[in-house]
Amino acid sequence: MAAIGSFALLLALGLSVYSFLAGIFALIRQHDESSPRIGETARRAGVMIFAAVLLASLVLVVSAFQDNFTIAYIFHHSNRALSLPYKFAVLWSGQEGSLLFWSLLLAAYGFVLRLRYKTDPRLFAYASVVIAGVQIFFLLLVNFAANPFGLLGGPLRADGSGLNPLLQYPEMVIHPPMLYLGYVGFTVPFAFALGALIMRYPGEKWIHITRRWTMVTWGFLTCGIFLGAHWAYSVLGWGGYWGWDPVENASLMPWLVGTAFLHSVMMQEKRGMLKVWNMWLVFATFWLSILGTFLTRSGIISSVHAFAQSSIGDWFAWFLAISLAVFVYFFFKNKEHLRSEHKLESLVSRESSFLFNNLLFMLACFIVLWGTWFPKISELVQGNKVTVGPPFYNRVNIPVALLLLVLTAVGPLLAWRKTSLESLKRNFFGPTMGAIAVAIFLMATPPSWGSPFGLRPWQDMTYFYSLMAISLCALVTFTVASEFYRGGKVISNKTGQGMFASMVQLTHRNTRRYGGYIVHFGVVVVIIGIAGAAFNQDKEQEMGYGDKATIGPYTLVCRSYTQDDKANYASEWAIMEVYKNGHMIDTLTPERRFYKASQQTTTLPAVRSTLADDLYLVYEGQNPDTQKPILKFHLNPLVMWIWMGVWIILAGTILALIPNAQAAVRVPAPRLVEHAAPVATGD
């Protein structure tokens, strides 16, 4: 089996090299008679990369299912008692496998792209060459630096070392694929952007072509990030979902820049502006995806995600340098092509709101990048590593996030080009009054109502931020609602339909815009959930039979604690009854497991989630003196809103991907003009 896997990887590398070189040759010699046929073989070789990498991946998965411990990777990341879904997840559970998985996803994206080449054969040929170049790098890695099919020396092992216990959680079967689909997917918009730059593509059609790729990729990355947050919350047992760990930051940076690109690209489509900026944003998103992988794989920055630290960091450093050099070369060679068609006419306009939005996203990204790299920078400058923690990120990023919320509210209500004072008054009076009313209500209500009511912003800075966040969320919600209402009213007046049907029709007519508004609303819901962290409470207590503990409105009674022994792990847990207002409302069983194969311990917190708060119990172990369990209790308000918000964001993203129902005006299809001279620039 290992021989087939190794062969498939070598074949994939050969195909990538051929696709890259033959593709370049065909593009350079495009006026030669033979070049279209050579270009077609390059495209077909690109298609076959997917088949070869898929074969290698299948071999690895089948080896895991067959407990083939002659393969070192399977021995180190699986064991006989591991359940089947986790055996499938072995593919991305270690360094070699995850790099193979990365190659597979890139090959899959390339496969789809190359099959859809008829949309614009020349542009797709350029993009195909760029993707083949990136593919060569990852296939070189899995062939020569981190081969997943390396064989284990010595006698055949009876069982494997087992999968990292932290990864033995249902979400870990889908979190890495989602995250990787996001990381890898940003290669596609980058490939189109670089291709368009190299060929001096006339016009913005390449953006139309890549728009869906970018949105799909962004959706996957968003989903991956929040699945990771949910996994951390459900498994790591520290009561939080985001710890500003370098690996988390590595996923956030391309997300921030990718989000900036999704906004600023509209200016290029609508007004032919920000072409240079967009080109750099696409590149930065791709580059930061690779940089994040470099951070987590090289061991250059310490992380709680202590997987996969090795010498492949050097490979990544070279790849980052080469990709930067290639991009910078073509940028300076063809930057004249990226001349803007219009200038910013007013600081109060949709364009300027996008521009400020972009600057804030970039600032947030820079803060995260700075904080992530600071230990290395301080080591180089001072000789000792200084690590910055959550307080740094929170102190700097919260004001940036609040300003972004302001722009999220303001942007959609501003007109393109310029907005008059009269227009501002007309659009903002209602939503602003609504947001102020919400703020007053939150401050006026008694704290006994529970979080986030009874906010006293003068008592604590975190309460101030929380109040600001929730009030601005209200402002965004009111502006989004007013957009739907006003648009729906226009359609309702014209068609005589009811308001709800009109709003549905409105959304169908411009899915991207109104899907985007739904995404904004999802972000609002997420931020309300995050704002709840200002009211978190926790306590730790030893709990014998019948012992009671109180946190917030809940009283917890320990009914029992026990142990169990299974094939894969031994466990101990407590049975806790939850009371509220004197009534028993639930029973929770926080658990601690000891995985036999890997000899590692992990906790499984028990969480009772409601819209108001999460009651989060962690079994920390037994007191060796009393043999009683020690439990930690967290009360985390509004956390459920975060996960609900993510579903809304995903719904909005899917909606935005659906084609518009109809165009209001049909423009005749352009006739093919064969004798017009090809243009060098689009302006």
Next chain:
Amino acid sequence: MNIDAFLICALVTVGTYYYVFHLPGRLYLGPEKTRLGYLRERKEAVYENLRDLNFEYSAGKMPEADYVSLKSNLQDEAATLLAEIARLEAKAQQTPDRKR
């Protein structure tokens, strides 16, 4: 490598070689991008902007003075594009005549 593995690898190699190098007689190359094509795309974008502007005005998002000014700007932009499109189309029609 055992014989089964060898046969699978050989089969994959032959299949790949056949798919990559066995090309059909005619290939799809697509139309070439021209400035005229680009201008038509821009024209569509300006028309789209005009539609958006009309809709936002109907929704009461801007006063009439703003609407008239913005609409006039967009119409000027569309007129410039249409003029260049017409010029290039006329040139494209004349070129074959001259050749004849």
